[in-house]
Amino acid sequence: MQENCSDLIIVDALLAQAAEGGAKGGHYLLPMLEESGFLVCQQSQAQPVWRLSCDAGxxxxxxxxxxxxxxxxxxxxxxxxxxxxxxxxxxxxxxxxxxxxxxxxxxxxxxxxxxxxxxxxxxxxxxxxxxxxxxxxxxxxxxxxxxxxxxxxxxxxxxxCPVLMDNDVNFAVLGEYWRGEGRHLFFSGQERSRGNGSLAFLSLGTGIGLGLMMEGRRVRGASGGAGEIAYMPAGTDPFRAARTTFGGAYEDIVGTPGIRRRYGEGNVSVREIFDRAVAGERKAATVIDDTARQVAVGAATIITLLDPQAIVLGGGIGSRAEFAKLIMEYTAELTPVQPRIAISRLGQRAGVTGAIMEALLDIRRAMLRADTSPKRGCDMENREYVGSGNNASAAPPEVDKRAEAG
CATH class of the missing domain: 3.30.420.40 (ATPase, nucleotide binding domain)
Structure with missing residues (x-):
């Protein structure tokens, strides 16, 4: 059958329902999931109930x-x-x-x-x-x-066993799209009229990384290097910085080493610098404020070039509420376009959730490709809508026309 995002969304919803208490109804994908070993059907007086198979893996x-x-x-x-x-x-x-x-x-x-x-x-x-x-x-x-x-x-x-490897922030944006901020925006219908959804995940921690979902697809670039924002030209002399950098000129400024270098007190950790800033120390507050300004330049660059519907801030530094607030304020000063900027809903789970979703989507795509039934996968207008459980990512029929996600 022809694979599409609506099938992946509905499969996700059905499996979540099956795991939470049982999927009911007559959706045409339920028998396929049973045939593929994902679900087992338990007959009841009213209607069959599908539950997650203990042998599904x-x-x-x-x-x-x-x-x-x-x-x-x-x-x-x-x-x-x-x-x-x-x-x-x-x-x-x-x-x-x-x-x-x-x-x-x-x-x-x-x-x-x-x-x-x-x-x-x-x-x-x-x-x-x-x-x-x-x-x-x-x-x-x-x-x-x-x-x-x-x-x-x-x-x-x-x-x-198949091992699906990708950049960690590429997985973070995939996780956020399916289970975090993206699900809230695109699967709930809040941004339904604006296509498949475009999302940028800006990770700030030891270093800096960028993951991109544009029109429901991860952007990897011609050779897989899209989003390597650490190497964005930066500093008063970007050519000199590019020749001398170890992890990227921009990362040298906004990453952990750059923050500690500007603070200038030996082995003081970034966590301690943030704590001192919150406690009112002027020097620490100045360093954090300057870092937020530099990150805002990167965020504004992303907005100017890609115009995403949302930018999600993650990582050990980016997910700090007081720091994210500064980034939002300074970004707003740099660009007339104002996308939603939010802290990751998944926190430290963003990357690992994306890695899980990559594995699950690969298995589900293989199942959908293997099904050759002519009655499935074509009638997009008359499909039965599957409501979602707490972890599901289902969408109403009018969103089910989106292209393949991930």
Whole structure:
């Protein structure tokens, strides 16, 4: 059948309903989900009820950052069954692989038999992920050799289980689109008349990263480097900065090292600088204010070039309410176009949620492509609308004409 976003949205809603208490009704996708092993049908006197199959399996999402590794295991509806985080190891690529492997197995053990077999792994990494080779480059906070195939090595350790790897902020924007601010805007109907939805996710923490969804699709660029905002020309002499930078000229200004350098007191952490600013210390407040101005320049650049419907601020620094407020105020001074700017609804789960969604969407697309029934996938006007549960992402029929998302 022809795959489209409406099918993916409805499948998401049906699986969420099945996990929460049972999907009811006669939607044409329910038998397909049963045939594919996602659901089991339980007959009742009134109508059949479909529930999530205990044999449907699970997926794992991994968010490998420069500071910490965060992982979560979810069932086929996307419901998280186990999660944990730990400091990222920095003693070589083999140690990184060992840590990822160990975390996946720990999550499986924590989830227990309820989780079923592992069907796919989503892996977000900080850096430039080549579309052609899968190599990871421009990753100063991770330092993986460019010829080290982290995805294929991890896959081989789990019996060839598919590993879907992408930039960590690309996954963050995908997670936010399906489960966070994007779901609130585009699936709820608030922005229904404005197409599939355009969303930018600006992550501020150890470094800075940008993920983009335009018209319901992630923007990766010709070679996979779209959104590498850390390398945006910046500073009084951007040419000199570009020659001397380690992680990108813009990141040198707005990232953790830049904030600490401007504060100038040895080993004081960024968290402590923020705390001092909140407590009223003038020096700390000036540094935070200056950083917010610099971030606003980046946000205004995004608005000027792409005109997204919303910009979501995330990461350990970007999700701080007092900092986000400053960014919003300064951005408004720089551009006449005012998109919605909001803090991530998913918080630290944004990246790992996107990694989970990438794995789930890949499995669901394969199921939809495999179905060849001529009665499915064409009648967009007369489809039965599926209401959504708490975690669902369903949309009313008038939104179901959107192009493939993700």
């Amino acid at each position: 699970c997926v794992v999402g991994l968010d490998l950052g420069g500071t910490k590794l965060y992982g979560a295991l979810a069932d086929m509806s996307g419901r998280i069954l186990a999660e944990r985080s730990e400091p990222t190891r920095h003693d070589g690529e083999e140690a990184t692989l060992e840590q990822l492997t160990s975390l996946v197995r720990d999550l499986q053990e924590e989830a227990g038999k309820e989780a079923g077999g592992l069907r796919a792994i989503g892996l977000g990494v900080p850096g430039f992920v080549s579309v052609e080779t899968g190599s990871v480059t421009l990753s100063p906070n991770l330092s993986l050799p460019s010829d080290f195939r982290l995805d294929s090595r991890l896959s081989s350790l789990f019996g060839g």
